[in-house]
Amino acid sequence: MTARQRIVLVTGSAGIVGGVLADRLADRYVLRGFDRRASPLPGPIGDLADPAALGAACRGVEAIVHLAGDPRVDAPWATILQENIVGTAALFEAARREGVDRVVFASSNHVVGQLEVEGAPAIHGGAAGRIIGADEPFRADSLYGVSKAFGETLGRYYSDRHGMRVVCLRIGSVVRDDDPWLEAQRLGGDPMVNYRRLRATWLSHRDCAELVVAALEADVRFAVVYGLSANRRRLWDLEPAGRLLGFRPLDAAPDQPP
């Protein structure tokens, strides 16, 4: 914790991750929200498509956590285009214009989701012995995944060409009530099938908040890492987040539901 708290803008602050950050990081940073809906963080209601509102939201902040976007893996192209592609481009450009030094971009495992599609269901049982690294070429399983790959590529460009620090977090499963078994029962279909994936992909609220702190504090120009708890049967590689950001998860999903 620094003496003077940094001002951090959180876009998409009305979502579940925004709520986790509001709950857990309000004493570490001066957090501002930016969302089309009312959010738990102070800040204007606004849309990424409104350049004046976005510019004003970025003014004077030292870092941005960009969570806004359509989070649905099966979202149609129209909203993926507007919210994830046009919106993310507007965010990076506004950050550059306002001289914001650092952007933490909420990416997704769906940039290589096809690897999981081709490995399922064995890949969720730990039987396949496969842990997916952060340096695999993009294999999006959806237009959503394509849009997140676009965001990572754009972030690299802003880092390389405009000197911005950019950290792309492929955020695991952050669930309501912080309980993967409750979530597995809520999702519909076979809860055990759901749980086998969630025990591989879970990111606890506490680990999620510390992952964002690590991304805000790390001395890196650009990084792409997976963010998940220390789940024993994990699907994705935790090593890059440890090496590049110093992230050490404290939680882990149990192998079996309670």
Added chain:
Amino acid sequence: MTARQRIVLVTGSAGIVGGVLADRLADRYVLRGFDRRASPLPGPIGDLADPAALGAACRGVEAIVHLAGDPRVDAPWATILQENIVGTAALFEAARREGVDRVVFASSNHVVGQLEVEGAPAIHGGAAGRIIGADEPFRADSLYGVSKAFGETLGRYYSDRHGMRVVCLRIGSVVRDDDPWLEAQRLGGDPMVNYRRLRATWLSHRDCAELVVAALEADVRFAVVYGLSANRRRLWDLEPAGRLLGFRPLDAAPDQPP
């Protein structure tokens, strides 16, 4: 050459590569053009932003060579978004709807252009000893480069999820009059500096046409390759185009201008 000629749609057919294909492949395929300007290939004047015109252009064709887009490396986001991102997404979706089996996508070395920026000028002298492979992670030097990375990622998605055959060609320097030294003098600035890059990146008209034939005929689901002539001081790896498409260039840029 097959007994029955395949019907191939060429988007952006009014551009320089479209002209090369019109000149050299009219006896190999039934070529149709699609451009906002009059082009040397028969076909409608039309825009990728017009779904009805695009759908009609894709109807009944067996493959598409997608050259359309803003070709300027320094193009602003507004046209990159509309012509390269929205336009390419419209093209792939129209191809899927019309059951087109294969798309050849005109990509660009600018998807990793930052590697060249960081290596210049030594990288153009052959002194750096660096040949850039086709499997480097994206390091776009421009929004143009970001848009071509988007196109490659989208192509992979259509290949993986919709069973389309997609070949991404990172097309080298195809120049007017097919003469890299004339082009070096035309570009402005120091012709020798221009030539040092062009002798590394040149793709002759003859090799360009055969590269497109190779991409149209190869038995691959997805490939990303560099297309350039057999320039001795080449900047990019020719091996993937040979291995995946069977492409063997016949020309080579002289080490020195005449």
